[in-house]
Amino acid sequence: MAAYLMGIDYGTGGAKACIIDTQGAVLAYAFEEYPILHPKPGWSEHDPHLYWEIACRIIKACINQAHVQAAEIKGVACSSALPSLVMVDKAGNPVHNAYNLMDRRATAEVEWLKAHVGAERIFKLSAYRLEDHPNIVNLMWERNNRPESFKTIHKSLTIDGFITSRLTGAFTAHYSAACFWGVAYDILNKRFDDAMLEQVGIDKALMPELRKCEEVVGEVTAEAAAQTGLAAGTPVAAGQVDCNAGWLGGGATEVGDIQSNLGTCGNFGVIHKSTDFIYELMEFGYTVESEDTYICVPTTITGGQSIRYLRDTFSQAELEAERALGVDAYDLLNLQAEKAPLGCEGLIVLPFLMGERSPIWDVHARGCIFGLSLNHTKGHLVRATMEGVAFAMYDSFRIIRESGRKINLPLVMNEGGAKSRLWRQIITDVFNVPTVLVKRRTGAPFGDAILAGVATGVLKSFSVAKEWAEYVEQMDPRPENHERYLEYFGLYKKIYEHVKQDYRELADLRSAGAQG
Numbered sequence: 001m002a003a004y005l006m007g008i009d010y011g012t013g014g015a016k017a018c019i020i021d022t023q024g025a026v027l028a029y030a031f032e033e034y035p036i037l038h039p040k041p042g043w044s045e046h047d048p049h050l051y052w053e054i055a056c057r058i059i060k061a062c063i064n065q066a067h068v069q070a071a072e073i074k075g076v077a078c079s080s081a082l083p084s085l086v087m088v089d090k091a092g093n094p095v096h097n098a099y100n101l102m103d104r105r106a107t108a109e110v111e112w113l114k115a116h117v118g119a120e121r122i123f124k125l126s127a128y129r130l131e132d133h134p135n136i137v138n139l140m141w142e143r144n145n146r147p148e149s150f151k152t153i154h155k156s157l158t159i160d161g162f163i164t165s166r167l168t169g170a171f172t173a174h175y176s177a178a179c180f181w182g183v184a185y186d187i188l189n190k191r192f193d194d195a196m197l198e199q200v201g202i203d204k205a206l207m208p209e210l211r212k213c214e215e216v217v218g219e220v221t222a223e224a225a226a227q228t229g230l231a232a233g234t235p236v237a238a239g240q241v242d243c244n245a246g247w248l249g250g251g252a253t254e255v256g257d258i259q260s261n262l263g264t265c266g267n268f269g270v271i272h273k274s275t276d277f278i279y280e281l282m283e284f285g286y287t288v289e290s291e292d293t294y295i296c297v298p299t300t301i302t303g304g305q306s307i308r309y310l311r312d313t314f315s316q317a318e319l320e321a322e323r324a325l326g327v328d329a330y331d332l333l334n335l336q337a338e339k340a341p342l343g344c345e346g347l348i349v350l351p352f353l354m355g356e357r358s359p360i361w362d363v364h365a366r367g368c369i370f371g372l373s374l375n376h377t378k379g380h381l382v383r384a385t386m387e388g389v390a391f392a393m394y395d396s397f398r399i400i401r402e403s404g405r406k407i408n409l410p411l412v413m414n415e416g417g418a419k420s421r422l423w424r425q426i427i428t429d430v431f432n433v434p435t436v437l438v439k440r441r442t443g444a445p446f447g448d449a450i451l452a453g454v455a456t457g458v459l460k461s462f463s464v465a466k467e468w469a470e471y472v473e474q475m476d477p478r479p480e481n482h483e484r485y486l487e488y489f490g491l492y493k494k495i496y497e498h499v500k501q502d503y504r505e506l507a508d509l510r511s512a513g514a515q516g
Contacts, residue, residue, distance in 0.1 A: 003074045003458050006062065006230075007448025008055060009242050010080035010159040012036060012100050012264035013308065015051070017058040018445040019066045019073065022458060024468035026442050028066035030058035037097060041510055042363075044102035044354060048086050048094035051159060052166050052227075059228040070231040075452035076167065076220070077237035079245035079444050080159035081264065083180040085135045087142065090154040092165055096146070099138050101265070102301055102354040104363045106133050106141035113137065113183065117199060125193060126185045127277040127284070131361035134182025139202050156181070156206050160239045167228075167236050168218025173208040174238035175291065179284035181207070187284075188275060190291065211238040213290040214455050237455035240287040242444045243269055243297060249447030250414045250438040251469025253288050253462050256406035259438075260427070262417030266303020266351075266389045268397070269295045272405055280359040280399055287451060288462045296405070298396030302353040303389045304416045306367070307333070309353060310382060334420050336379030337386065342429075342481060343488050344380045346371040349388035350496060358396045360496065364503040370495050386423045387485075390430040391492045397431055410434040412471060415443040421473070429481035430489070436471035 004027065008017045014033040020026050032054045037045040063070060085099040110130045113122065119130055128134050135156055142150045155171040158180065165171050178185050184196035192207050211217050216235045225232040240248070247259040247269055260268035272294055277283040286295040302309070311318065311329050318329035352365035369381070401407065411433050417423050418437060428435045440446065453459030 002072050004068050004072050005449040005452045005458060006073050006076045007445035007452060008078045008163060009245055009444035009448055010051065011242060012081045015054045015058060016443065016445045017062050018442050018449060019062045020449045028062035029442055030061040032058055042104040044100050045097035046100055048098040051162060055163055056227050059230060063229050070229055073230060073234055074458050075235050075237060075456035077448040077452035078160035078163045078239045079242040079448050081242045082158055082177055083132060083134055084159045085138050086157045086159060086162040087153045088155050088157060089152050095149055095153050104133055104355045106137045107363060109137050109140040122183055123279060126182045127187045128179055128182035129361055131363055132357055134180055136181050136183040136202055139206060140200060153206060155208055157208055161208060164236055164239055167220050167224045169221055170218040171208045172211050172217045172238060174211055174213040174240060176213055176241045176244055176285040176287060178210050213238050213240045213287045216455050235456050237452050240451055243267060244287045245444035245447035246415045248287050248450055248465050249443060250412055251466040253466050256408035258407050259412040259414050261415045262304045263415050264305045265299050265301055266393050267297050267299040268393060269297040270400055270405060270407055271295050278399060278403060281396055282358055296400060298358040298393065300351060300389055300392035301355060301357050302351055306351045306353055306385050306389060307417060310385065333382050334422055337383035338422050340380040340383040342484055344384040345375065347376055347380050347384040348488060348492055348495060349384040351385055351388040351392060359399060364507040366503060368499060386426050390427045391489050394430045410436045413437045425475055428475040428477050430485045432477045432482040435475045437473045439470040439472045
């Protein structure tokens with residue numbers, strides 16, 4: 001009987017699935033968007049019921065598209081954007097909407113933890129910043145603000161953990177996701193610290209069972225098989241973080257490998273085995289040898305989302321052209337951005353639409369357009385946003401480079417906005433490093449399918465990921481552009497420092513207005 005593998009990935013804006021064969025050929029691919037909900041300032045949610053409904057649709061779509069028998073699918077693995085939090089009751093049903101990575105409501109809990117536990121102590125244990133609102137912080141918010149419904153929570157899961165639970169009935173988390181619980185997660189010993197959980201008042205029973213990414217954690221149940229079209233008994237792997245999945249699919253398997261995504265976030269990751277974690281950045285487990293391998297992932301929260309925001313909010317003409325003519329609205333925005341010169345004739349964007357992660361870690365930061373003039377067009381604004389995201393990522397890249405960690409160039413550009421040649425050239429010039437593009441555009445679900453293959457023994461090892469990876473469109477940095485960008489980057493940094501305190505004052509005014 002033939003053997004095939006399935007991967008399923010949940011980003012902040014949509015879900016993807018694919019089926020591959022044992023030679024790495026993609027036989028089917030499906031994608032479906034879901035809405036990002038912002039019911040209150042600082043909140044960012046999904047309807048978790050859509051996760052499973054969409055899973056059933058895209059799994060069936062892939063099976064039909066690939067023309068394979070369900071029993072021929074020998075393994076499944078899931079990934080998701082993190083931090084994310086799906087709270088479920090004993091029956092596995094969601095309690096409230098799910099948190100996604102842009103949610104920043106738990107500011108009071110963060111301040112309590114800083115005052116009563118200490119940010120340095122927490123980072124030393126978990127290698128995770130409080131400012132990123134890890135899952136335990138959000139569970140504290142639930143306890144403090146919705147105490148009655150909090151009592152009904154049986155387990156806290158990630159999005160991929162929720163899908164895995166629906167497939168298998170097991171409430172698990174993998175080592176790469178466990179870091180995103182933060183606060184009480186012991187990253188070196190791969191467990192939740194009892195004393196820390198007791199101090200912050202969160203019951204250990206709410207924590208999922210922790211497993212290696214490469215482990216099989218269960219099999220598709222008869223009920224899940226009836227809903228998805230998969231065969232009952234199909235093995236399901238523990239899973240991985242979505243950026244790990246994308247980069248694994250792009251061939252990142254060795255220490256020093258570096259890849260970048262421009263999905264909802266803008267980020268890049270460098271694989272390492274150091275336990276000297278960098279405080280300003282993000283560190284969590286990597287999929288390959290997940291017990292002792294890590295990845296440093298600096299992230300700007302609304303990297304690709306900033307361009308999606310411009311598309312959805314200010315580009316009705318481009319969206320109508322997409323609907324009527326089938327021309328991608330993003331491509332139309334790129335054409336306009338290409339007409340703007342480097343520096344956008346004095347236009348600088350701080351792309352902090354929902355606060356910011358590394359390296360500034362400012363929950364109150366918001367978007368800022370500096371230097372806007374009557375000569376500026378939408379194309380200027382689009383390019384300035386691309387440049388702003390590149391500056392935000394470069395701000396962290398400098399820290400890794402100065403740390404002395406191994407970096408295997410070229411920088412591999414992977415998912416999302418990386419398809420934009422203009423944006424890739426901007427990043428190439430800002431970072432001052434050569435870049436290449438992953439030819440295969442399947443992204444994270446392809447890496448999930450590889451994980452499923454290794455977990456089940458269908459694939460010999462993760463080395464096939466590098467064997468299958470193909471890179472195209474190499475770009476080299478232009479020194480004169482880099483020097484010019486450094487001047488704009490210096491001003492970009494100054495602008496943030498000038499308005500940093502104003503962001504907090506604005507947050508106070510906004511909070512007072514909401515209470516009034």
